[in-house]
Amino acid sequence: MRFTALALTAMLATAALTISLSLPGPCAAEEKPAASADRLDAVEREVKALKEENAGLKKRVEDAELSDDEFKQNLLGLSNLVDISGYADAEYIITNQQDENNRFRLHHLSLFFSKDVQKDWKFFSEVEFEDAPRVESNTASDTIKKSQGVIFVEQMYLQYHPRFDWDVRVGRFLTPAGYWSIYHYPPYVPTQRYPLFFKVMFPEVSDGLQLRKSVPLGEMTMDTHIYAANGSGNSGNGDRNNNKAAGARVNLDVISGLSTGLSYYREKDNLDSMNSTYGAHLVVSHKAFKVQTEYIRRHNRPKSTGAFNDESWYGQLSYDVGQWTLAGRYDWYDPDNTIAGNCLYRYTGALNYHVTHNVVGKAEYNRNLFEDRSKKEALRRFMWVDFNPRVLLQPCLARLL
Numbered sequence: 001m002r003f004t005a006l007a008l009t010a011m012l013a014t015a016a017l018t019i020s021l022s023l024p025g026p027c028a029a030e031e032k033p034a035a036s037a038d039r040l041d042a043v044e045r046e047v048k049a050l051k052e053e054n055a056g057l058k059k060r061v062e063d064a065e066l067s068d069d070e071f072k073q074n075l076l077g078l079s080n081l082v083d084i085s086g087y088a089d090a091e092y093i094i095t096n097q098q099d100e101n102n103r104f105r106l107h108h109l110s111l112f113f114s115k116d117v118q119k120d121w122k123f124f125s126e127v128e129f130e131d132a133p134r135v136e137s138n139t140a141s142d143t144i145k146k147s148q149g150v151i152f153v154e155q156m157y158l159q160y161h162p163r164f165d166w167d168v169r170v171g172r173f174l175t176p177a178g179y180w181s182i183y184h185y186p187p188y189v190p191t192q193r194y195p196l197f198f199k200v201m202f203p204e205v206s207d208g209l210q211l212r213k214s215v216p217l218g219e220m221t222m223d224t225h226i227y228a229a230n231g232s233g234n235s236g237n238g239d240r241n242n243n244k245a246a247g248a249r250v251n252l253d254v255i256s257g258l259s260t261g262l263s264y265y266r267e268k269d270n271l272d273s274m275n276s277t278y279g280a281h282l283v284v285s286h287k288a289f290k291v292q293t294e295y296i297r298r299h300n301r302p303k304s305t306g307a308f309n310d311e312s313w314y315g316q317l318s319y320d321v322g323q324w325t326l327a328g329r330y331d332w333y334d335p336d337n338t339i340a341g342n343c344l345y346r347y348t349g350a351l352n353y354h355v356t357h358n359v360v361g362k363a364e365y366n367r368n369l370f371e372d373r374s375k376k377e378a379l380r381r382f383m384w385v386d387f388n389p390r391v392l393l394q395p396c397l398a399r400l401l
Contacts, residue, residue, distance in 0.1 A: 082123075086111040089186050106132040108186060110154070117158075125156040154205060165214040173210055176225035176249040177202040177263040178294045179281040190318045190327035191350045193366050197312035197333060201277050201296045202265055203232035206245070217252075225249040231267040243268040257285040273302040288320045309337045325352035343371040 091105040109129040116122050133149030157171030175181055180195055181202055198204075208229030215222045230238075231245035245267035253259045263279035277298040284291045293315040301307045311334050318327040331346035350364040 082113050082115040084111065084113055087185065087187050089192075091192075110185075120160060120162045122159045122161060123157075124159065126154045128152045128154045157210075167212050169210045169212075170208075172205050172207045173227075175203050175206045175229075175247065175265070176210065176212075176227065177247065177265060177277075178249075178261075178279045178296065179283055179292055180294060187360065190325050190352050190362075191316065191329050191348050192362055192364050193346075193348060195294070195312070195314040195329070196331045196344060196346060197294070197296045197314070200333075201298045201310065201312060202263070202279070203229075203245075206230070206247075207234065208244070219255070221253045223249075223251045223253075231269060233270050240270045241268065241272075251281075259283045271302065273300055275300050290318045290320075292316050306338070310335045311337065323354045325354070326350070327352070341372045345369045345371070 086109070088109045089107050091107050092103070093105055094102045107130065109132075111127050111129075113125045113127075114122065115124075129149065129151055131149035133151050134147065135144065136146040137143065138145045153172065155172055155174060157169040157173050159167055159169045161167035180189075180198055181204070183189070184194060184198070186192055206227060206229035208227055210225060210227035213224050213226075215224065226248050227246070229245045229247070231241070231243065234240055245265065247263070247265040249261065249263045251259055251261035260282045261280070263277075263281070265277040266275070268274045275298055277296065279294060279296040281294040282292070293313070295311075295313045297309060297311045299307065299309050312332060314329055314331040316327065316329040318325055327348075327350040329346075329348040329350075331348070332343060333345075334343045336342055345368070347367045347369070348364065350362060353361045355361060
């Protein structure tokens, strides 16, 4: 309970009056002068003590008011901050590919920025730095003197989410297609090298508008994504053609540990080719085992040449035992079904060791084989350490301009 200075003063005056009224009058014949003086001294001491207590209470009230103002300012300050997190990985690569050397690689440094703008509005972005980017310029001519690596805004969108079961995103987002396109971050997948279809048959990111809706179907849940975008090969500053891409994804969680779905994407690209991509995915988890597989087929209709299809499929199996994860994957990709002997195959084996809950070390072996034996097969062996994004870069708060 807070006491104002006025209330405390009134209490002090009342206490002093009560003490004064309790003293005998000067006409009391039996009272001795020395005794009266002693009692007056006692009253003065009590009044002094009450004044000191009153001053202390006033100070506590002032401090409490100051603390309350400071608390309000802190809350206001927190509302203006943005949450920052991310992940990073480093690699050592041993390879026999032509024109490549064994090397260390500082592969990814990805930073996530997230802020709840209002109750139903959220801002999110992901900026990825690959291969330790560095850019130097010739100041006299404003030309690039030296450059390396990649700086890539992988995601940047504003999300409206009034309810848990649906939301709308506008900006740049991961193209919602299949399984790997969404769940591909290095700290969360046992194989570092992505499947052959990834970033080829579906675009990695899309700049546009996306609607997500979750629908319960009895004991099952169906998640749907519908989106429109500029299309692949068109950056955030515009579209190089007047055609817009459209796509959709449906994922059905049948039972615990079993999900399946379909994806569709259609666009006319910058080479004036009308392309339609279809995909199907299946994910099964049981105890320590996990199986995931995807099949993708794209029908291409170039303006100046005949139509053709490119197709891809992969299957991946992983097994967790203690702090270890063992994984294997088989990839197949045919870039043009009208050309015989054009397929590419990849065999991948991976061994993960989870040093702690937030750090994982990986060793991986990849072997690429061409159906056309005249092409040189490529062998890649990877060794690296990946760091869990939730711990390598602890979520922290920073002021958003």
